Amino acid sequence: MRTGTFSLWIPDAKMTDNGDSHPYDPIACDRYSEFEIAIMHRQKLRLRWHDGNVFYEQTVLPIDLKTEQHEEFLICRDDAGQTHTIRLDHIHKKEPA
Secondary structure, three states, X not given: OOOOOOOOOOOOOOOOOOOOOOOOOOOOHHHHHHHHHHHHOOOXXXXXXXXXXXXXXXXXXXXXXEEEOOEEEEEEEEOOOOEXXXXXXXXXXXXEO
């Protein structure tokens, strides 16, 4: 049985995405799991998110999750077939479509 906590320190780790000067704020594990379940069940989601100063609200099909430079992203496709890569801490609202 494992007890206690640990942390990993990575010097000079980049914690922002391209063009976004805000540090990444990791989402809760249960919220991440909800995205995983939606991907497995191919459940469309209604999302509201921002990218810079632009806000979006669309129905999307979640395809995958990825981690890049210590940030987590949802890869999804909208009804027009366009693929989006959305930083998870930029998603403000998520509900089944």
